[in-house]
Amino acid sequence: MNTRQMRYGPLPVERVDVAVIGGGVVGAAVARALSAYELSVALVEARADVGDGTSKANTAILHTGFDAKPGTLESRLVRRGCELLADYATKTGIPVERTGAVLVAWTEEELAALPGLAAKAAENGYERCEIVDAEEVYRQVPALAPGALGGLTVPDESIICPWTTTLAFATEALSRGAYLLLNTRVEGVEPPSGTADTVLRTSRGTLRAGWVVNAAGLGSDVIDGLFGHKRFTVTPRRGELFVFDKLARPMVNRIVLPVPSSRGKGVLVSPTIYGNIMLGPTAEDRDDRTDTSTSEDGFAFLLEKGRKLMPALLEEEVTASYAGLRAATEHGDYQVFLDAGQRYLVLGGIRSTGLTSAMAVAEHALGLLGEAGLRLDAKATLPDPPRMPNIGEAFPRPYERADLIAEDPAYGTAVCFCERVTEGEIRDALASPIPPADIDGLRRRTRALMGRCQGFFCGAEVEKRLCAGVAREHGENGDTEKTGEAQ
Amino acid sequence: MSGTNGVASDVTTESPDVAVVGAGPSGLTAARELAASGLDVLVLDRERQAGGIPRHSDHTGYGLRDLRRVMNGPAYARLLAERAVEAGARVRTSAMVTGWAGERSLDVTTPEGRIRVDASAVVLATGARERPRTARLVPGDRPPGVMNTGQLQNLVHLHHREVGTRAVIVGAELVSWSAVLTLREAGCRTVLMTTEHPHAESYAAFSVPGRAVLRVPVATRTRVARIIGHHAVEAVEVEDLATGARRTVPCDTVIFTGDWIPDHELARAAGLALDPGSKGPLVDNALRTSRPGVFAVGNLVHPVDTADVAALDGHHVARHVRDYLAGVLPQGPGIPLRAEAPFTWVSPGLIRPGAGTPPRERILLWSAEQRLVARVEVTQDGRRIARRTLPWPVSPGRVFRVPSSLLSGADPHGGPITIALA
Numbered sequence: 001m002n003t004r005q006m007r008y009g010p011l012p013v014e015r016v017d018v019a020v021i022g023g024g025v026v027g028a029a030v031a032r033a034l035s036a037y038e039l040s041v042a043l044v045e046a047r048a049d050v051g052d053g054t055s056k057a058n059t060a061i062l063h064t065g066f067d068a069k070p071g072t073l074e075s076r077l078v079r080r081g082c083e084l085l086a087d088y089a090t091k092t093g094i095p096v097e098r099t100g101a102v103l104v105a106w107t108e109e110e111l112a113a114l115p116g117l118a119a120k121a122a123e124n125g126y127e128r129c130e131i132v133d134a135e136e137v138y139r140q141v142p143a144l145a146p147g148a149l150g151g152l153t154v155p156d157e158s159i160i161c162p163w164t165t166t167l168a169f170a171t172e173a174l175s176r177g178a179y180l181l182l183n184t185r186v187e188g189v190e191p192p193s194g195t196a197d198t199v200l201r202t203s204r205g206t207l208r209a210g211w212v213v214n215a216a217g218l219g220s221d222v223i224d225g226l227f228g229h230k231r232f233t234v235t236p237r238r239g240e241l242f243v244f245d246k247l248a249r250p251m252v253n254r255i256v257l258p259v260p261s262s263r264g265k266g267v268l269v270s271p272t273i274y275g276n277i278m279l280g281p282t283a284e285d286r287d288d289r290t291d292t293s294t295s296e297d298g299f300a301f302l303l304e305k306g307r308k309l310m311p312a313l314l315e316e317e318v319t320a321s322y323a324g325l326r327a328a329t330e331h332g333d334y335q336v337f338l339d340a341g342q343r344y345l346v347l348g349g350i351r352s353t354g355l356t357s358a359m360a361v362a363e364h365a366l367g368l369l370g371e372a373g374l375r376l377d378a379k380a381t382l383p384d385p386p387r388m389p390n391i392g393e394a395f396p397r398p399y400e401r402a403d404l405i406a407e408d409p410a411y412g413t414a415v416c417f418c419e420r421v422t423e424g425e426i427r428d429a430l431a432s433p434i435p436p437a438d439i440d441g442l443r444r445r446t447r448a449l450m451g452r453c454q455g456f457f458c459g460a461e462v463e464k465r466l467c468a469g470v471a472r473e474h475g476e477n478g479d480t481e482k483t484g485e486a487q
Numbered sequence: 488m489s490g491t492n493g494v495a496s497d498v499t500t501e502s503p504d505v506a507v508v509g510a511g512p513s514g515l516t517a518a519r520e521l522a523a524s525g526l527d528v529l530v531l532d533r534e535r536q537a538g539g540i541p542r543h544s545d546h547t548g549y550g551l552r553d554l555r556r557v558m559n560g561p562a563y564a565r566l567l568a569e570r571a572v573e574a575g576a577r578v579r580t581s582a583m584v585t586g587w588a589g590e591r592s593l594d595v596t597t598p599e600g601r602i603r604v605d606a607s608a609v610v611l612a613t614g615a616r617e618r619p620r621t622a623r624l625v626p627g628d629r630p631p632g633v634m635n636t637g638q639l640q641n642l643v644h645l646h647h648r649e650v651g652t653r654a655v656i657v658g659a660e661l662v663s664w665s666a667v668l669t670l671r672e673a674g675c676r677t678v679l680m681t682t683e684h685p686h687a688e689s690y691a692a693f694s695v696p697g698r699a700v701l702r703v704p705v706a707t708r709t710r711v712a713r714i715i716g717h718h719a720v721e722a723v724e725v726e727d728l729a730t731g732a733r734r735t736v737p738c739d740t741v742i743f744t745g746d747w748i749p750d751h752e753l754a755r756a757a758g759l760a761l762d763p764g765s766k767g768p769l770v771d772n773a774l775r776t777s778r779p780g781v782f783a784v785g786n787l788v789h790p791v792d793t794a795d796v797a798a799l800d801g802h803h804v805a806r807h808v809r810d811y812l813a814g815v816l817p818q819g820p821g822i823p824l825r826a827e828a829p830f831t832w833v834s835p836g837l838i839r840p841g842a843g844t845p846p847r848e849r850i851l852l853w854s855a856e857q858r859l860v861a862r863v864e865v866t867q868d869g870r871r872i873a874r875r876t877l878p879w880p881v882s883p884g885r886v887f888r889v890p891s892s893l894l895s896g897a898d899p900h901g902g903p904i905t906i907a908l909a
């Protein structure tokens with residue numbers, strides 16, 4: 001499959017053994033896992049890129065699962081997923097920083113809740129939480145506003161690059177022979193009768209599949225409905241976030257969490273893997289599953305929270321703001337159901353921990369599929385996992401690597417100055433197995449344009465390079481027509 | 488060879504007398520003067536061409552005070568770069584200073600490799616930029632087509648690309664009119680300019696080409712409250728600040744102009760004392776920062792004045808850099824210079840007795856409000872040392888200049904000096 005077929009024109013395949021609907025972090029992890037076996041696999045994604053839904057807009061924490069609801073599937077998969085992903089990240093170069101977290105109690109009531117949280121963490125299999133006094137809280141986070149009464153430390157909470165994670169899964173799936181079908185929205189389903197295939201009607205034509213995995217995130221209940229089920233309803237819960245200038249980074253060295261409430265995890269302050277500070281998210285139920293706009297109310301709420309938590313942070317400039325939609329449901333746990341007769345598995349309701357749990361969700365999914373009769377014969381050999389470009393701030397980046405620059409001057413030519421993205425990295429991203437489709441995609445692969453100037457200096461230059469790259473992709477089959485694009 | 492982090496094996500070292508960071512009007516002018524007096528000067532700029540902002544500011548209005556002629560931006564940029572090189576300065580482009588390796592040592596990334604520059608003196612001339620939409624906390628959708636004047640001019644003048652057909656411009660200061668001109672050249676009509684101020688700030692300066700010729704409607708006392716449009720800009724929501732009333736203005740391009748912030752990353756990385764108002768490094772009348780041997784000039788210290796004023800900073804600093812290198816720059820504490828509201832910053836922020844007058848014998852101030860009559864009052868330790876009505880108004884969006892002679896009555900051993908409007 002060439003990169004053009006990935007996005008445009010008729011589907012490069014008519015039938016696969018397994019179709020995975022949804023190219024978010026969960027679907028990509030499932031496709032990667034499945035493609036280790038003697039199966040033809042297609043990852044089917046409505047948008048022009050993988051990881052362009054909820055998986056791109058979250059708080060990017062690799063959770064230990066210390067605060068999950070004990071006994072739930074989520075608790076188990078977050079814990080396992082955290083281990084698996086930490087290990088996978090080391091192998092593939094996905095940037096991770098084990099910053100640790102401190103949960104801060106601001107009221108007597110919250111202080112009184114800490115022992116319960118420590119006990120819950122232990123129930124979830126996490127034993128390293130420690131209750132600390134206010135002095136220790138301020139030693140760990142000197143910039144915190146006055147008034148903290150105590151805290152609970154979670155030394156293994158980490159920050160991770162969500163973009164590289166999804167991309168690594170999808171890249172490996174591709175290298176193992178899976179089809180990546182982008183711009184391919186599933187619009188209709190003919191569930192199988194007897195041993196016949198399921199027929200998926202997509203925006204790029206028909207795809208038949210022996211088995212179907214539904215990892216459609218915010219759309220997972222809709223797909224479930226197309227299979228004739230009515231088991232859960234997704235309510236998009238919007239989370240808005242501020243990302244502060246890198247100059248604020250020295251203020252916060254670990255994740256600062258609130259004591260959780262029934263509404264969710266609450267507003268945190270955290271370093272990001274790119275060297276910024278993040279404040280958020282809000283939590284607000286919405287109707288529109290595509291509306292990721294930010295709001296005046298959300299901004300006002302974040303500013304008020306920020307003022308209470310860390311007034312010094314608000315002295316710094318906001319570099320970016322965005323919103324993500326959690327796929328919340330009326331249930332308290334992941335919605336995972338296997339229908340052996342339909343040879344269909346749904347992985348739904350993965351609302352606020354899916355980045356962490358994705359690999360464990362995939363492992364769990366394979367178990368269920370295997371039990372239901374999907375033949376899993378391991379491939380005799382597999383390609384090495386991909387080595388992902390490092391876009392994390394804590395590790396050497398090309399601009400500071402004299403060895404790389406000496407070999408290739410393109411790594412010494414800065415294009416996006418604020419984020420220090422070089423010509424070499426942009427070129428590599430455009431030539432990568434899954435090249436970006438737009439500016440946002442290039443940003444997720446390189447960090448270009450995500451800095452404080454937001455394009456004042458380099459916007460035009462970056463756009464020029466992207467356009468040249470996209471034009472090359474369109475022209476790959478000697479044909480510059482853009483067809484079958486779904487939006 | 489330096490090797491601090493294990494990956495620096497191929498780093499080469501340069502040891503010029505003076506390293507100038509930024510090849511805009513201020514940096515190039517400083518470089519020319521310093522090189523002309525026989526010093527080894529290395530100018531570093533991250534762009535592929537020297538010249539700074541004027542490179543892509545393709546309209547006339549450059550060079551008046553420094554070159555005593557008016558020319559367009561790109562020609563001005565080229566001329567300043569040529570003159571620096573002719574004087575013997577080494578101007579290195581595609582050379583991005585990424586941090587400090589020592590008090591006056593810089594880490595630089597270039598296509599030829601990583602370089603460490605160990606200079607005897609450093610002049611920071613990194614300029615200023617406009618705050619983007621994100622920093623102004625404007626919510627809504629996040630489509631492409633929302634940008635600053637800097638990006639607009641890069642797109643149109645350097646890359647010859649198209650923009651939309653209907654633009655809303657946020658801001659009505661000098662630079663905003665520059666954006667109108669650029670848009671017009673690109674075939675894009677400005678359907679509205681919005682300003683939170685009660686007057687179009689630069690109305691006077693631009694009255695001829697301004698409203699009359701360009702016929703741009705200016706909505707005063709308004710703000711853009713939201714951006715609408717999923718894949719492309721469809722409209723902005725504009726709020727009347729007096730009544731709170733909102734209306735939707737259809738457009739496909741939004742330009743955020745003005746609202747300057749200095750490019751102070753290196754200044755902050757060095758831990759230099761900052762001016763809380765401008766957020767640039769705090770400098771004295773000799774344009775030295777809080778670190779010995781490190782100077783700062785141009786829009787980095789006064790965001791933002793015209794290019795010729797920035798260039799004349801470069802002229803001014805040269806003598807003080809030479810004095811520093813010769814070990815004869817006067818030392819001793821400085822007197823803080825402060826400005827009262829409606830002023831938001833004053834430059835320089837420190838007056839060091841014995842270090843001479845500030846550049847152009849002017850104190851520069853920035854105001855948040857308009858005052859048609861500028862009655863300036865200077866006080867020190869509760870004592871009024873000067874009062875004068877200046878013949879030019881105070882306008883937001885442009886620098887207000889006060890002759891430094893108004894400070895001549897200050898007590899060199901006294902406390903902070905305050906400039907206010909009576």
Ligand SMILES: Cc1cc2nc3c(=O)[nH]c(=O)nc-3n(C[C@H](O)[C@H](O)[C@H](O)COP(=O)(O)OP(=O)(O)OC[C@H]3O[C@@H](n4cnc5c(N)ncnc54)[C@H](O)[C@@H]3O)c2cc1C
Nearest residue numbers: 022024026046053054055058059061186217219239354356
């Ligand atoms: C504000 C916020 C903060 C969060 N913080 C964290 C955190 O710190 N740590 C953590 O582990 N998790 C966090 N999460 C949760 C995490 O982001 C999600 O659980 C995870 O991204 C879900 O991945 P997914 O693949 O299920 O969904 P998505 O990423 O939404 O992927 C689903 C994909 O399916 C596609 N699709 C939908 N319908 C169709 C169709 N009909 N045809 C084809 N394709 C279709 C969509 O286009 C989309 O790309 C957070 C979430 C939010 C919103």
Ligand SMILES: Cc1cc2nc3c(=O)[nH]c(=O)nc-3n(C[C@H](O)[C@H](O)[C@H](O)COP(=O)(O)OP(=O)(O)OC[C@H]3O[C@@H](n4cnc5c(N)ncnc54)[C@H](O)[C@@H]3O)c2cc1C
Nearest residue numbers: 509511512513532533539540548584613614785786793794
């Ligand atoms: C749209 C617009 C229109 C304008 N119109 C006019 C006009 O008509 N007339 C007029 O007089 N003025 C005008 N100005 C103002 C004028 O352009 C500026 O005053 C002038 O350019 C300031 O010069 P400077 O040297 O301080 O900084 P700049 O010109 O901004 O130069 C700074 C330089 O530093 C470099 N740099 C920054 N950081 C680093 C680093 N880490 N490493 C290496 N290099 C670095 C940058 O690449 C840049 O080249 C306009 C400005 C704008 C934005």
